[in-house]
Amino acid sequence: MKKKRFTAYFLASGIGIMALAGYGPMVNAASHSSSSTSSKKVIGVTLMTLTNPYFSTMGAALQKYGAQAGYKVVVDGANMSESQMLQQVDSFIEQHVAAVVMAPPDASAAPSAVVALNKAKIPVFTIDTNVDMSVLKKMGGKIVEFVQSNNYKGGVIVGQEMVQYLHGHGDIGIVDYKLAQSVLTRDAGFYSVIDKYHGIKVVSDLNGEGSTPGGLEAASEMLSANPDIKAIYDINAPSGLGAVQAIEAAHKVGKVAVIGFSGSRQAVEAVKKNTVFKYGVMQEPTLEAKIEMGNIVKYLHGKSVPAKILTPVFKIDKQDAAKYLPIAYH
Incomplete structure (x- = not known):
């Protein structure tokens, strides 16, 4: 009832x-x-x-x-x-x-x-x-x-990190989750930076469901369909860690980077290691x-x-x- x-x-x-x-x-x-x-x-x-x-x-x-x-x-x-x-x-x-x-x-x-x-x-x-x-x-x-x-500022920081890593040129993918208002705000901040660089192209934007399994699946799909991707923007730490797994499984370590939100201990450790997760943004x-x-x-x-x-x-x-x-x- x-x-x-x-x-x-x-x-x-x-x-x-x-x-x-x-x-x-x-x-x-x-x-x-x-x-x-x-x-x-x-x-x-x-x-x-x-x-x-x-x-x-x-x-x-x-x-x-x-x-x-x-x-x-x-x-x-x-x-x-x-x-x-x-x-x-x-x-x-x-x-x-x-x-x-x-x-x-x-x-x-x-x-x-x-x-x-x-x-x-x-x-x-x-x-x-x-x-x-x-x-x-x-x-x-x-x-x-x-x-x-401050999700908008976080997105701006990720955008700046992406531009720095790519030197303003390269194909990128996004492991996204557009149902959440916080993610839409992050995305807006991110695009406010990269839209100024016409050499950076978003060739894939897939739903990673905000989870490690979802990030793994989305990143695997975009890497398979777009072999020239140089970096992946993740909208939270779990999906970013899933993207790292996808890059490792595709034997693209050193060829594709993950840059994005990375506040979990595991994600910060990955940034410290710096093999795939190159830059991040942390929340509390x-x-x-x-x-x-x-x-x-x-x-x-x-x-x-x-x-x-x-x-x-x-x-x-x-x-x-x-x-x-x-x-x-x-």
Whole structure:
């Protein structure tokens, strides 16, 4: 019955840490309903997946910082499935949780879940990747706060690294995941750089599903179809590591490089080794979680919080990879 109720509603409904210094509009909880019951001490979290170490690290950090503030934090992984995320949101509504944190696997499908939470008077916070805000606005929904790494700047850094590696000329492939808003923002930053270099051509852009197996499959396919590819841009560490495996399997080590987002310990180690993974960009999921949970607690206590917060990203290369290993996620 619970699933049927939510599904019916769903079908019918049809950046530096700049904000910490006060950037962006502020939102407060003056009109937010609160309760002293035990259920109001629970915060629900639905992340696009927990098999990616980025999100498992983020989930554990949200639980840690929530517990420090006296909240029980329930973390679910949606396994890259929007339908699973919707079911998890429905469960949180049934539990009357104090707030919900979302990192949706599909930005365009997520607004209906936000509207359902709004209707239940449960404040919504997004982290790492947002819902499609243009769709949400049309539906009359709202989120309280969005915390993410500076994905556009990260994309710019990767673009600069790509130009440097290729000296402005060469065919490249992209292991992508266009369903996530965060990835679209990274891609925009990347293209803002490489579009200025007409000698660099994107000859393949395939969905790597944000995973190592997906990255392996996508990179293998593009290398087979485009033997002149000189480098692959990856949108996250798991897919980048999959691309490394594909290059090794194709016996193209030294001929094809991986350049992209690389914040996991394994990816940073690969950049340090520098045989295939040449350059990277690092994010800090623990920092995002700390800021998000801190502001959720503030909001639930009637205080104002920024509508958007951007956390820093860092360029990783062979020379400084060792310096960043201590803060790389597992």
